[in-house]
Amino acid sequence: MRLLLILISLFSFEAYASSYGDLASSNIIVQLDKVLNGLDQFLEDSNPQSVKEVRKDIGKLKIFLDVFTYAYKGSKLLKIRNKLDYGYEVIGHFKDLYDTFDPKEITKKILNERRDKALKWKDSFLYQFHSKDYYNYLKEPLINKTYKRKKSKLPKFFWAIVKFPKKKIEDGDKVLKALLNGMAAKAENRLSNVLKLKDLFTYERENEYHDFRKLVRSHLKLVDVFFIKAVESDHEVQRIKSDLLNIISHFGDLNDLLVKLHHVNEKPKRKKIKSKVSSQWSKLKNIIIKNKIKEKLNNFRI
Numbered sequence: 578m579r580l581l582l583i584l585i586s587l588f589s590f591e592a593y594a595s596s597y598g599d600l601a602s603s604n605i606i607v608q609l610d611k612v613l614n615g616l617d618q619f620l621e622d623s624n625p626q627s628v629k630e631v632r633k634d635i636g637k638l639k640i641f642l643d644v645f646t647y648a649y650k651g652s653k654l655l656k657i658r659n660k661l662d663y664g665y666e667v668i669g670h671f672k673d674l675y676d677t678f679d680p681k682e683i684t685k686k687i688l689n690e691r692r693d694k695a696l697k698w699k700d701s702f703l704y705q706f707h708s709k710d711y712y713n714y715l716k717e718p719l720i721n722k723t724y725k726r727k728k729s730k731l732p733k734f735f736w737a738i739v740k741f742p743k744k745k746i747e748d749g750d751k752v753l754k755a756l757l758n759g760m761a762a763k764a765e766n767r768l769s770n771v772l773k774l775k776d777l778f779t780y781e782r783e784n785e786y787h788d789f790r791k792l793v794r795s796h797l798k799l800v801d802v803f804f805i806k807a808v809e810s811d812h813e814v815q816r817i818k819s820d821l822l823n824i825i826s827h828f829g830d831l832n833d834l835l836v837k838l839h840h841v842n843e844k845p846k847r848k849k850i851k852s853k854v855s856s857q858w859s860k861l862k863n864i865i866i867k868n869k870i871k872e873k874l875n876n877f878r879i
Contacts, residue, residue, distance in 0.1 A: 598720040600749035601645035604802070605715050608638045616699050623692065625674045632668045635661055640795055643732030644756065647741055648718035655730060657711055660702050667695045677836050721747055734792045738763050753803055758878050760796045764789065765874040772862055777854060783835060790828040793874070797821060800877070817873050824870055827861050 595603070615631030642658045671691040674683055706712070723746060731737040739759030745751040771789045774782045800818065809815070831854065838850045865871075 595749050596721055597645070597723075597746040597749045597752045598648045598718045600753070601641075601648035601718040602716060605638070605641045605645060605718075608634065608641055609712070609715060612638050613703075616703065619668075619696065619699055621692070621696065625672050625688075628668050628672050628695070632665060632672055635665045635668070637798060639665065640798055643735045644753075644799070645718065646726060646732055646736060647723040647746075649714070650719060650724040653709075653711070653714055657706075657715070658732075660705070664695075664698045664702055667691075667698050671695045673836070676833050677840050734760070734788075734795050753799070757796065757799055757803075760792060760799075761874050761877045764792050764796060765871055767792065768865070768871050768874065772865065774858075777831075777835060777858055778851065786828070787832070790825060790832065793821065794825050796877070797825065817876060820868050820870065820873055821877075824861075824865060824868070827857075827864065831857050831861060 611634045612631065615634050619628055619631060639658060639661050642654060642661070646654060671694070674688065674691060678687070723741070723743060728737065735756060739756055742752055742755040745755065767785075767789050771785060774786060777783045777786050797818065804814075834850055834854050834857065838847060838854065841847050841850060
């Protein structure tokens with residue numbers, strides 16, 4: 578209850594009294610500039626570690642496009658989003674080389690192939706971005722009205738699972754509150770099913786695991802953007818957010834093992850990795866229960 582009151586009282590200082598469209602423009606353009614600057618520094622001699630930040634920035638921009646999808650008319654937004662999605666993937670394949678391969682197995686050929694693929698995406702994206710004037714399109718969202726989108730085209734972890742509060746678009750704060758509340762509620766509900774997964778060795782189970790991780794991670798990123806003062810000014814808020822981040826970090830470590838498993842063909846190595854996955858998954862479920870993560874997700878209601 579105390580956390581609930583803190584978030585309510587401090588929210589207005591973070592997401593200032595602007596419309597949904599105003600918030601779209603201010604947040605997306607700032608993040609877009611970070612992405613463009615980061616891509617300018619991604620060069621032919623860049624190493625995998627050097628693209629870590631720009632990939633994070635692309636991920637954050639993707640989230641903003643998802644959050645503010647109703648503020649832009651037409652299909653151009655979805656095209657930009659899809660291009661960023663592919664870029665996030667290919668840059669990730671380059672960045673994750675040292676996570677998915679034994680260092681001895683990383684040849685110059687593999688390194689160059691993955692870097693070249695990411696650079697090819699970068700060149701294509703920047704060309705289309707400038708030639709089709711995506712910048713001004715994103716700079717000029719709809720104000721005090723929304724563009725109707727088909728449910729099948731809505732972002733998976735945002736408005737596809739949370740009903741958009743159209744009557745509140747003149748107050749961006751209230752729109753974001755509705756979204757964050759809905760995401761937290763969905764994460765809380767999904768956690769019960771995730772904890773029932775006996776292992777992660779089928780596509781369906783692994784996908785459910787990934788979806789929960791992505792949902793909570795997206796929610797925490799939005800909390801960082803719009804509730805930074807609440808997190809920094811209260812020890813209780815810091816502790817709960819820290820616990821949630823810690824859990825998601827564990828999910829990430831386990832994900833690295835699952836990625837390795839998909840890249841290994843030798844039976845002895847696969848058996849060893851599967852044993853580690855099973856052990857870590859069992860420990861992680863116990864940590865989730867012990868730390869009352871379901872209750873803490875509930876406490877992030879606004």
